[in-house]
Amino acid sequence: MHVLLLKEPREEESGPDSYIKELASHGHKATLIPVLSFKFVSLNTLSDKLFQPEKHGGLIFTSPRAVEAVRMCLEAEQRQEEWNSSVKDKWNMKSVYVVGKATAALVQSLGLNPLGEDTGTADVLSRVIIEREDTNIPPLFFPCGSIKREVLPTALRESGVPLETLTVYQTAEHPDLEKNLKNYFTEQGTPASISFFSPSGVKFCLEVVRRLSGEQLTQIKFGAIGPTTRDAMTAEGLCVSCTAEKPTPEHLAAAIAKALQEPNTGS
The missing domain is CATH 3.40.50.10090 (Rossmann fold)
Structure with a gap:
């Protein structure tokens, strides 16, 4: 059929x-x-934040596109070597949260160790994060799309877990x-x-x-x-x-x- x-x-x-x-x-x-078609935005800001892991409590990825934006930053500014030698290890000392196996595989290809690949939805992932994280950590960094649902940010905010979001791609209808x-x-x-x-x-x-x-x-x-x-x-x-x-x-x-x-x- x-x-x-x-x-x-x-x-x-x-x-x-x-x-x-x-x-x-x-x-x-x-x-x-x-x-869908995607347009990447704010990559300079994303790059700055990626190379300041000490300012954040961890990373959150809920879509393959957000990971793709990270890869674009590393390739565009030729900072892959710096990333591999020291920066990725600093992120791996924190939690790197993901939704789904596809996103987890891409995160692993960046040299990061993903948590939560079996969660399947942002709703379930938010519960995992709330169980694991204290409210006194630096903000978790969440690069996301322009039409993300507010489930995860709302749940974290209501539980007092600090979060910083950055829109790194815009979603539109495929032409x-x-x-x-x-x-x-x-x-x-x-x-x-x-x-x-x-x-x-x-x-x-x-x-x-x-x-x-x-x-x-x-x-x-x-x-x-x-x-x-x-x-x-x-x-x-x-x-x-x-x-x-x-x-x-x-x-x-x-x-x-x-x-x-x-x-x-x-x-």
């Missing part, structure tokens, strides 16, 4: 995206359409999104399943998906990468057929495969 994945490709991977490979192993043909969706529906028809990977993906895609699928919308099994995305889909009136237990290719592919085996209620 045809499965449509509304997500960004993984830049660091060679060959097919891991979600496409995993769905193929279940016998489904997956296609990936990028939903070719509508054209790519139209081409897909024209060539492949309405897919058996569509999966969303972020609330912003829901915001940017849903109207076009509704228009292109028409009366067949109720036949589509909609999947979500996690509870935050599922809630955004439900808020828009979508019937969500499956949610990945964890935000990994294996968990999402298994959830989609199971949903596609179930009879369609058309609700």
Whole structure:
């Protein structure tokens, strides 16, 4: 069956995206359409803060893009050697928190030791941080995107854990999104399943998906990468057929495969 994945490709991977490979192993043909485009900002400020670990109590990364911004700083200013020789070790003496395995892997590639890769959501990560950190530490440093949810900052603030955020990338709709969706529906028809990977993906895609699928919308099994995305889909009136237990290719592919085996209620 045809499965449509509304997500960004993984830049660091060679060959097919891991979600496409995993769905193929279940016998489904997956296609990936990028939903978002990113513009990096405030990299000079980010660089300054990265090289002053003594001013912060630790690091927080909740997206691969934020880690990418760090890598850009190290490469642009040719400070990789300084980072490797002393700075990364100073950060590793503190806590480096992450959400999800993809972000954790990128953080490890910077030479940092991530904590919390199994948390899956910012909500769960915030509870881990609150349990581990004192309120008298220097502020944790959180490089993030322009449309981050306020769950983690709010939870830390309410518990008195100091936090400093810096917006290092802005998120916008991918310029070719509508054209790519139209081409897909024209060539492949309405897919058996569509999966969303972020609330912003829901915001940017849903109207076009509704228009292109028409009366067949109720036949589509909609999947979500996690509870935050599922809630955004439900808020828009979508019937969500499956949610990945964890935000990994294996968990999402298994959830989609199971949903596609179930009879369609058309609700």
